[in-house]
Amino acid sequence: MKYEKSDVVSFAIFIIGILVCIIFAYNIYRSGKGILDVVPVIGSIASSFGFVIAIVQIAKVRSSSEAARRAAQEAKSRVYNYVSLSDISSSIKMLDEVKRYLRDENYIAAEIRMSDLRGKLTKVKDHSSMNYVGKKKELAGIVSDLGMEVTNLNKTIMDRSKSYDRVKVMEKLERAKDIIQQMESRIKFGENVSKR
Incomplete structure (x- = not known):
């Protein structure tokens, strides 16, 4: 003993x-x-x-x-990171869905998923673990861009005579996906992942 x-x-x-x-x-x-x-x-x-x-x-x-307080705090932090990781992973899938809907010119479905994506990324951005990941500013820019694109999509849906620059939006979405994937890697693998 x-x-x-x-x-x-x-x-x-x-x-x-x-x-x-x-x-x-x-x-x-x-x-x-x-x-x-x-x-x-x-x-x-x-x-x-x-x-x-x-x-x-x-x-x-x-x-x-x-020691018990520190262990509880660490466990809470790990749970928050898992929640953030889950939200980030599903956001990547949602980004791919939005791009597919835009390619197919299915603007209504693209607007719905883009709006959902914006909500999910807003939740991730406001999460305390994003301070650890170090991409809070970039994520705020993505959320802002998504808000503008939801508005533009709504205008296009309401008035089909207006054109919508899908290529430009898909390029923005691809850059956003890169940033979100970096965040995902940082949470999964820790400090050793480069911030690029």
């Missing part, structure tokens, strides 16, 4: 306290004083050692609670 340092220290203080109490009791009793003189002195000494043991144990509990 493995003992912690604080347990060993507490046990050593306990043994030393017992020995000191025995020595004092023996010396007081040997000097001719009665048991009523010995008990208060031994009680005071035992209380002093008990107080020191209590301080050691409180310090142990404090360090244990700090």
Whole structure:
């Protein structure tokens, strides 16, 4: 069985306290004083050692609670990263869907998926783990561009005589996909991934 340092220290203080109490009791009793003189002195000494043991144990509990708090914080951070990773991965798939709808000139479906994508990326952008990933500014630009493109698509849907530059939008979407894939890699594989 493995003992912690604080347990060993507490046990050593306990043994030393017992020995000191025995020595004092023996010396007081040997000097001719009665048991009523010995008990208060031994009680005071035992209380002093008990107080020191209590301080050691409180310090142990404090360090244990700090370790538990840190572990809980790390677990929370990992869960947030998994949620972000899931949202980012599904965003990449949504980007591909939007591009496919644009290629097929299915503007209504493209607008719906682009709007969904914008909402999902807004959620990812506002997530605290994006500070770790370091792409918050780029993601804000993507969300802004998607908002403008949703508006442009709506205008095209409402008035078919207006042209819609699908090639330009698909180029923007491809750049956005590159940034989002970098974010995904950074979350999956950590600090060693280059920011490009």
